[in-house]
Amino acid sequence: MAHVSHKLKNAVEGALAGGGDPATSPLYVFGPFLKLIVVAGVAQVTFGASVWMVIITIAVVSAMYRLVMRWVTDGSGGSGLSEEEFGGWAVKVNAAITFIEYTLTFLVSMSAMVTFIADRLPFLNNQFLWMQNRTVLAIALSVLTGWLVNRGPKVAARAFGPATAGVLLLLWIMIIATIWRNGFHLPDFNLQAFQPGFIGFTINGYARILAVMTGIEVFANLVAAYDGTPAQKSKKAFNSLLIIMGTTAATMLIVGPAIFQLSDPTDPHVSVFTQTMDLLLPDPLPYVGTIVGIAVLMSASAASAQGLQNLALGLYERHYIPRYMGERNEFEVADKPVWLEISIVAICFALFGTHEETYLALYAAGVFILLSMTAWAVTKRLVNMMREEFSLGRLFLIIGTVASALLTTGATGIIFYERFFEGAWTYFVFIPVLYAGFSYFRRQMGRPSPEMEYLGMLDAAQLAGFGFGQYAKAEGESGNGEPALDVTWQPEPKEFSTWRKDRISIRRVVVPLDGSTHAAKALPVAKLVCRTMGATLHLLSSVKNQTPEQMEQFEEKAHGRSIYLQKLSEVLESEGYKTSFAVRSGFLADVTADYVEAHDIDLVILSTHGKSGEKNWQRGGVTRKLVQKIWKPILMVQAMPDKVHTLPALKHILVALDGSLYSERTLPYARALAKAFRSDIYLLSVPAVPSAADYRAPAEYLETLRENKDANMRKFLHAVARSLRKEGLRVLTLVTGSIPAKTVVDVSKEKHIDLIMLTSRGRGGLKLLFMGSVADQVIEGADCMVFIMPIPDENDTQSA
Numbered sequence: 001m002a003h004v005s006h007k008l009k010n011a012v013e014g015a016l017a018g019g020g021d022p023a024t025s026p027l028y029v030f031g032p033f034l035k036l037i038v039v040a041g042v043a044q045v046t047f048g049a050s051v052w053m054v055i056i057t058i059a060v061v062s063a064m065y066r067l068v069m070r071w072v073t074d075g076s077g078g079s080g081l082s083e084e085e086f087g088g089w090a091v092k093v094n095a096a097i098t099f100i101e102y103t104l105t106f107l108v109s110m111s112a113m114v115t116f117i118a119d120r121l122p123f124l125n126n127q128f129l130w131m132q133n134r135t136v137l138a139i140a141l142s143v144l145t146g147w148l149v150n151r152g153p154k155v156a157a158r159a160f161g162p163a164t165a166g167v168l169l170l171l172w173i174m175i176i177a178t179i180w181r182n183g184f185h186l187p188d189f190n191l192q193a194f195q196p197g198f199i200g201f202t203i204n205g206y207a208r209i210l211a212v213m214t215g216i217e218v219f220a221n222l223v224a225a226y227d228g229t230p231a232q233k234s235k236k237a238f239n240s241l242l243i244i245m246g247t248t249a250a251t252m253l254i255v256g257p258a259i260f261q262l263s264d265p266t267d268p269h270v271s272v273f274t275q276t277m278d279l280l281l282p283d284p285l286p287y288v289g290t291i292v293g294i295a296v297l298m299s300a301s302a303a304s305a306q307g308l309q310n311l312a313l314g315l316y317e318r319h320y321i322p323r324y325m326g327e328r329n330e331f332e333v334a335d336k337p338v339w340l341e342i343s344i345v346a347i348c349f350a351l352f353g354t355h356e357e358t359y360l361a362l363y364a365a366g367v368f369i370l371l372s373m374t375a376w377a378v379t380k381r382l383v384n385m386m387r388e389e390f391s392l393g394r395l396f397l398i399i400g401t402v403a404s405a406l407l408t409t410g411a412t413g414i415i416f417y418e419r420f421f422e423g424a425w426t427y428f429v430f431i432p433v434l435y436a437g438f439s440y441f442r443r444q445m446g447r448p449s450p451e452m453e454y455l456g457m458l459d460a461a462q463l464a465g466f467g468f469g470q471y472a473k474a475e476g477e478s479g480n481g482e483p484a485l486d487v488t489w490q491p492e493p494k495e496f497s498t499w500r501k502d503r504i505s506i507r508r509v510v511v512p513l514d515g516s517t518h519a520a521k522a523l524p525v526a527k528l529v530c531r532t533m534g535a536t537l538h539l540l541s542s543v544k545n546q547t548p549e550q551m552e553q554f555e556e557k558a559h560g561r562s563i564y565l566q567k568l569s570e571v572l573e574s575e576g577y578k579t580s581f582a583v584r585s586g587f588l589a590d591v592t593a594d595y596v597e598a599h600d601i602d603l604v605i606l607s608t609h610g611k612s613g614e615k616n617w618q619r620g621g622v623t624r625k626l627v628q629k630i631w632k633p634i635l636m637v638q639a640m641p642d643k644v645h646t647l648p649a650l651k652h653i654l655v656a657l658d659g660s661l662y663s664e665r666t667l668p669y670a671r672a673l674a675k676a677f678r679s680d681i682y683l684l685s686v687p688a689v690p691s692a693a694d695y696r697a698p699a700e701y702l703e704t705l706r707e708n709k710d711a712n713m714r715k716f717l718h719a720v721a722r723s724l725r726k727e728g729l730r731v732l733t734l735v736t737g738s739i740p741a742k743t744v745v746d747v748s749k750e751k752h753i754d755l756i757m758l759t760s761r762g763r764g765g766l767k768l769l770f771m772g773s774v775a776d777q778v779i780e781g782a783d784c785m786v787f788i789m790p791i792p793d794e795n796d797t798q799s800a
Contacts, residue, residue, distance in 0.1 A: 009227050010236060011239030011240045011242075011243060012240075012243065013240075014222055014226060014237060014239075014240030015164070015168070015240040015243040015244050016162075016164045016165050016168075017164075018215075018218040018219055018222045018240065018244075019164050019168070019215070019218075019219075019240065019243070020163065020164040020167070020296050020299060020300050020303070021105065021109075021214055021215030021218065021300055022212065022214060022215035022216055022218075022244050022245065022248055023164055023167045023168055023171070023244050023247065023248065023296070024112070024293065024296050024297060024300065025211055025212040025213075025214060025215070026171060026248060026251040026252065026255070027116075027167075027271075027293050027297075028108070028115065028211075028271070028273070028360075029209045029211045029212055029360070030209070030259050030260075030263075030265075030272050030273060031265060031271055031272045031273070031356075031357060032208045032356075032357035032360060033050070033205050033208040033209045034047075034259070034260060034263070034265035034272055035265040035266065036201065036204060036208060037050075037201055037205050038265050038266065039265075039266065040201055042198055042201045043260065045190050045192050045193050045198050046190075046193045046198055046201045046202040047187060047205070047257075047260055048187030048188040048189050048190055048193070048257075049189055049190055049191075049193035049194065049202050050193075050202055050205035050206045051187050051209070051252055051253065051256055052187065052189045053202075053206045054206060054209050054210060054212060054213075055249050055252060055253065056407075057210065057213065057407060057408075057411060058212070058213065058245050058248070058249050059249075060400075060403065060407050061213065061216060061371060061375075061404060061407075061408060062216070062238075062241055062245055063400065063404070064374070064378055064400075064401060064404040065216065065219065065220055065238070065241060065374075066234075066238050067378050067382075067397070067401070068220045068374060068378060069219070069220055069223050069233075069234035069235075069237050069238050070231070070234045086373070086377060086380075090373065092320070092434075092438045092439065093373075093431065094370070094373075095311065095315060095320065095434070095438060096430065096431045096434035096435050096438070097366050097369055097370055097431065098307075098311060099308070099311065099434060100362075100366050100427070100430055100431070100434075101363070101366045101367065101370075102304045102305075102307050102308045102311070102341065103304075103308075103341050103344055103345065104359055104362050104363040104366065105214075105300060105301070105303075105304035105363070106142070106301050106304045106305060106345055107345055107348055107349075107359045107363075108211075108214075108356050108359050108360060109297045109298075109300040109304065110138055110141065110145075110297070110301045110345065110349075110354070111138065111354045111355060111356035111358070111359060112297050112356045113141075113293070113294050113298055113301070114134045114137055114138045114141070114354050115134075115271050115354070115355070115356060116271070116290050116294050116297065117134075117137070117290075117294060118134050118269070119269075119270045119271055119274040119290065120274075120287070120290055122270075124137060125268070125269055131350060131353075132353070132354070134354050135349050135350065135353060138349050138354040139345075139346045139349050139350070141298075142301070142342050142345050142346060142349070143342060143346070145298070145301050145302050145305060145342075146305060146338045146339060146341070146342040148302065149302055149305040149306055149309070149333070149338055150309075150331065150333060150335040150338050150339075162295075163292060163295040164296060166292035166295065167292055167293065167296050168243075168244075168247055169292075170288075170293075171247050171248075171250075171251045171255070172247065173281065173285065173289075174251065174255045174258075174276075174281070175250055175251060175254050175255055177280045177281055178254050178255050178257075178258045178280060179254065181258075181280060182257075182258060182261075184254070185254075185257060186253050186254070186257075187253065187256060187257050203414055203418065206411075206414065207361070207364070207411075207414050207415045207418040207419060208357075208360065208361075209252075210364045210367075210368065210411060210415065211360045211363055211364045211367075212248050212252065213364070213367055213368070213371070214363060214364065214367050216245065216367075216371075217367075217370060217371075217374075219237050219240050219241040219244075220237065222237055223237040255276070258276055258280065259272050259273065259275075259276045262275065262276050262279045262280070263275040263276050274286070274290065277289050277290075304341075305338045305341060305342075306333075308338060308341055309333050309334045309335075309337060309338055310334075311337070312325055312326050312334045312336075312337035313326055313328075313334050315438070319441060319442050320438040320441055320442055321437075321438070321441055322441055325337060358423075361418075361419035361422050361423055361424055362419075362423045362424060362426065362427075364415055365412070365415045365416060365424045365427060366427065368408055368411050368412040368415060369412055369427070371411075371412075372405065372408040372409045374408075375404045375405035375407075375409070376405045376409075378401045378404070378405070379398065379401045379402055379405050382394060382397055382398045382401055383398060386398060499664045499665070499667040499668050500723050502668040503668065503672075504602075504668040504669050504671075504672040505533070506529065506533045506535050506602045506603050507533075507534070507535050507536065507602055508535060508536050508538060508599060508600060508601045508602050508603075509526055509529055509530055509535045509536070509537055509601070509602065509603045509605060510537075510538040510539075510540050510592065510595060510596065510599070510601045510603075510605070511523060511526045511537065511538070511539055511540065511604075511605050511606060512542075512588050512591075512606050512622060513540065513541045513564075513565070514541060514542075514588060515561060515564060518607050518639045519606065519607050519639075520607075521607045521637060521639035522606050522607045525605055525637050526605045527572070527575075527577065529603065529635075530577055530578075531576075531577070532676045532677060533672075535578075535602070535603075536578040536579065536580060537572060537577050537578065537579050537580075538579070538580045538581070538582070538595070538599065538601065539565045539568060539569055539579065539580070539581040539582075540581070540582055540583075540584070540591065540595055541561045541564070541581075541582075541583050541588075542561075542583065542584050542585065542586055542587065542588045542590075542591040542592075543557045543558045543561055543583065543584075543585055544586070544587065554585075558583055558585070561583045562581075562583045565581035565582075565583065566581060568581070569581045582595065588622050589625035589629060590625075590629070592604065592622070592626060592630075593626060593629035593630050596630050596632055597630070601632055602632060602633075603632065603633055603634075603635060604626060604630070604632060604633070604634045604635065605634075605635045605636075605637065606622060606623065606635075606636060606637070607636070607637050607639035608623060608636045608637065608638055608639060608779060608786075623636055623779075623788075626790075627788060627790045628790075630790060631790055631791075632790070633666075633669060633788065633789045633790075634787070634788045634790065635755075635785060635786075635787050636779060636785060636786045636787075636788065637785050638782065638783060638785065638786075650673070650677040650679055650755060651677075651680065651752075651754055652682065652751055652752055652753045652754050652755075653670055653673060653674055653679045653680070653681050653754065653755045653757060654682045654684055654744070654747060654748050654751065654753040654755070654756045654757065655667065655670045655681060655682065655683050655684065656684050656685075656686075656740075656744055656756070656758040657683055657684065657685050657717065657720065658685060658686075659685065659713060659716050662759045662791050663758070663759050664720075665759050665789045665791060666757040666758060666787065666789045667720065667724075669757065669787065669789065670757050671724060671727065671729065673755070674724075674729050675727070675728075675729065679754070679755075680730045680731070681724060681729055681730070681731045681732070682733075682734060682747070682751055682753065683717045683720055683721055683731060683733045683734065684733075684734045684735075684736070684744065684747055685713045685716070685717055685734070685735050686735075686736070686737045686738065686740045686744070687710055687713050687735060687738070710735050713735045714733065717733040717734075717735065718733060721733050734747060741777035741778050742777075742781075744756060744758075744778050744782075745777070745778055745781035748782055748783070748784055749783060753784050754784050755784060755785045755786075755787055756778065756782055756784060756785070756786045756787065757786075757787040757789070758778070758787070758788060758789070759788070759789045759790075
């Protein structure tokens with residue numbers, strides 16, 4: 001099959017990629033919780049009730065995210081759904097909270113990491129001048145982390161997955177050890193916890209351990225990073241969530257009581273989790289657990305800084321922050337937002353210390369604001385669906401989501417009520433200030449063009465990627481610090497753009513044949529591709545189903561077609577090709593679609609003339625039907641009757657791009673083919689040119705608008721070209737024309753193009769090209785081969 005590296009293939013990979021933050025929460029949430037109820041002397045009554053309330057919250061919110069993952073398969077998750085349902089104000093609110101949450105992620109992760117280190121090195125709790133040694137260490141490590149991140153390191157991405165696996169393994173070892181030592185015991189749900197004198201501690205304890213919910217949103221962001229159809233992606237993402245949150249819930253229910261029984265929360269020198277590890281696990285496992293915890297918490301700190309970099313790039317492109325905050329350094333990353341974050345972190349550590357409980361209230365508050373917005377957005381979406389079509393199932397879903405919305409909103413209220421004077425009040429200052437700042441710069445800088453809006457979302461949504469915007473080193477990367485992972489997000493539709501990381505290998509090629517000489521003219525190209533790429537060549541033919549009275553004729557025709565393919569296969573094998581052949585009953589397009597799926601075919605190659613010598617594409621034949629039926633690329637060979645077909649040179653490849661994610665789907669194939677055949681790549685964009693009918697504006701304004709659109713598309717193409725050139729390819733960019741089909745055909749002839757590459761669907765200036773009608777014109781007018789990458793309609797895949 002076509003092997004695409006760095007895509008998440010299953011739920012376990014997704015859990016390791018995005019589960020670091022929620023998986024580490026049990027390492028630090030018990031300390032503040034137990035200190036509250038133990039010192040108050042109410043732990044025997046309230047402990048179990050608080051824990052069970054959190055478990056119920058985890059279950060309800062997880063169920064709600066199942067719907068989010070079904071509806072939003074683009075990587076924007078709950079935030080994207082909120083923006084769709086509530087409008088533009090949600091963009092700025094989400095950005096403001098995200099900025100705060102990234103800073104708090106850094107604060108909590110770094111504080112918890114220093115606590116783990118101090119558990120083993122007690123002298124860090126001693127004073128140095130006016131602060132503890134651990135504070136000096138935390139500030140130093142924060143500066144080091146910021147410096148490394150601003151140099152475009154890959155440390156976080158390399159460590160995050162293995163460290164998350166280590167934390168999951170550690171938690172399950174703790175669960176098994178607890179059961180082995182104490183038996184299987186769940187915490188009591190004592191109703192006395194809700195009586196006067198206890199309920200305050202029960203609710204306050206609940207608020208303190210709600211931090212276990214931090215990071216749950218990342219699994220909705222990761223949906224687009226999985227392989228498969230949208231329905232398959234959402235299912236895998238939800239299973240990843242279940243792995244992480246299930247582990248967290250099991251730890252809370254089984255290890256939680258052991259931490260309560262074995263640890264001393266009043267000990268200021270050793271955390272309760274480390275105390276419990278030391279008592280439950282044999283040496284050297286407690287020390288290994290400490291190392292694993294330090295690694296994943298350090299990775300989480302670096303990931304939050306990288307996420308902030310990408311958020312700043314996106315906000316700058318969308319004109320929400322000033323230019324200097326979005327400028328890239330020599331390593332192609334925005335370093336100023338990171339230094340701003342590090343400065344804030346250092347000041348907080350110096351003034352308030354490095355105990356994670358100081359920042360957990362703020363951390364959980366922001367998370368639950370976002371969860372509440374998501375829950376109400378889900379409810380609003382379901383209500384709108386119910387208005388269109390009533391069903392009992394939707395009614396039950398609405399009841400469930402209303403309960404989820406009330407629960408998350410109630411939890412938000414509890415956090416703010418219980419922890420208001422411990423820092424939660426700052427949200428009432430920071431969010432309005434950031435919101436006003438974003439609005440001010442948007443007004444001052446003006447609304448960006450649609451292309452720049454897209455580019456801004458491209459950068460901003462990297463925060464939704466693996467491990468909150470980490471970078472991963474892709475095979476063949478030049479290693480000069482440019483991010484290899486480019487997680488992209490655009491308004492409609494949104495999705496991850498991972499072409500820089502996707503590595504395509506073509507191993508199986510199929511050529512549909514109907515016995516005609518026109519169809520067989522695809523074979524020279526198929527032979528060239530298979531020889532160059534080392535692929536197996538599958539020969540496929542079909543015979544239409546017949547009535548029972550015509551079965552003898554059917555069998556005779558099928559036998560003749562089989563002999564034809566067998567002889568052709570023998571000739572090809574004598575020339576050194578690996579082949580396979582098959583004859584199926586049915587229409588050729590249907591047979592080919594089934595065969596592609598059953599045999600993991602990577603590329604379909606066929607003639608556009610079909611069986612009669614006429615252009616079968618225009619007659620609604622095999623090619624057009626295949627574009628609607630399969631999601632694998634199709635290479636069409638122009639089988640001119642008077643043209644002698646020899647092995648083509650494939651020296652020049654033209655890739656049509658419009659700035660959309662759909663059009664980018666051809667880029668991994670263009671790169672693979674260009675490397676295999678040492679081809680030049682031409683990147684072409686046809687800008688959408690506004691007319692006087694579209695805008696009631698002076699001609700000068702329209703001319704300026706045209707120039708801006710050209711400049712923005714050039715910037716986009718140059719960014720793509722820069723990435724391709726770093727892999728040793730020769731790339732040229734063109735922004736020209738106004739009529740998509742004519743421009744593509746004219747450029748292909750002018751530049752002596754051997755292969756045109758485009759997708760079957762898209763947005764922007766080439767909108768009609770990718771919707772089909774102009775594709776007819778390109779195929780009809782081009783003298784060269786045409787490569788089409790079909791993009792499935794998500795509405796057709798929801799049932800997959």
